[in-house]
Amino acid sequence: xxxxxxxxxxxxxxxxxxxxxxxxxxxxxxxxxxxxxxxxxxxxxxxxxxxxxxxxxxxxxxxxxxxxxxxxxxxxxxxxxxxxxxxxxxxxxxxxxxxxxxxxxxxxxxxxxxxxxxxxxxxxxxxxxxxxxxxxxxxxxxxxxxxxxxxxxxxxxxxxxxxxxxxxxxxxxxxxxxxxxxxxxxxxxxx
Ligand code: S6P
Ligand code: ZN
Numbered sequence: 466x467x468x469x470x471x472x473x474x475x476x477x478x479x480x481x482x483x484x485x486x487x488x489x490x491x492x493x494x495x496x497x498x499x500x501x502x503x504x505x506x507x508x509x510x511x512x513x514x515x516x517x518x519x520x521x522x523x524x525x526x527x528x529x530x531x532x533x534x535x536x537x538x539x540x541x542x543x544x545x546x547x548x549x550x551x552x553x554x555x556x557x558x559x560x561x562x563x564x565x566x567x568x569x570x571x572x573x574x575x576x577x578x579x580x581x582x583x584x585x586x587x588x589x590x591x592x593x594x595x596x597x598x599x600x601x602x603x604x605x606x607x608x609x610x611x612x613x614x615x616x617x618x619x620x621x622x623x624x625x626x627x628x629x630x631x632x633x634x635x636x637x638x639x640x641x642x643x644x645x646x647x648x649x650x651x652x653x654x655x656x
Pocket of ligand 2: 561562563570609625
C-alpha cells in the first residue's frame, strides 16, 4: 500500500448515533460555548450581559469523535444549539468560513427548528430552513451559522472535509450581513 503524504492511515471504526434522540452516544470531544463566549456577536450587548449575569447558560455544544484534520478524511459532528433570545435576536452559533474556503459541508437536521444562515464574502446572504429530516447543503465559499427559532434544541448531524478548519476572524470583522430577529412573535431575517 502506498500512502499519500498529508493523509494519515487510521483504523476503521464505528460510532453510535441515535438519530431518534438526536445524540452521539460516545463522543470523545465535546466543545461547549456558553453565553459569555458570544460577546460581540449579538445586536444587543446589554441583553447578552444580562444573560451572562443570570448564570451564563450554555448556548451550544458540539459532539465529536475527531479524525485527523487532513485532506481525505471526513469530519463529522452533532451540533446542539439551545433555544432562546438575546434581546429580540434568536440564539445562534458564532458562524464561520472554513479556513480552506473551498470546503463544503452537509447538515442533516435531527431535531428542532431554525435556519442555516449563509453568506458570501461579497455580501450575499441566504437563509435555509432547518427542521427534522431536512438537509442543508453549505457549498464551498459560504460562511454558515445556525439559528434556533424554535422552543427546543436545534440539533444537526454535520459532515465536512476534515482539512476545512474554522475561520471565525472574518465574521468577527465583517459580521453576517443579516440577523434573525423575532418580529411580531415570528422569525424575520433583517439586514
Ligand atoms: C464545523 C461545523 C460545525 C460548527 C458548529 C459550531 O465546520 O460547521 O461543527 O463548528 O455548529 O458552530 P461555530 O460557528 O461556533 O463553529
Ligand atoms: Zn463549518
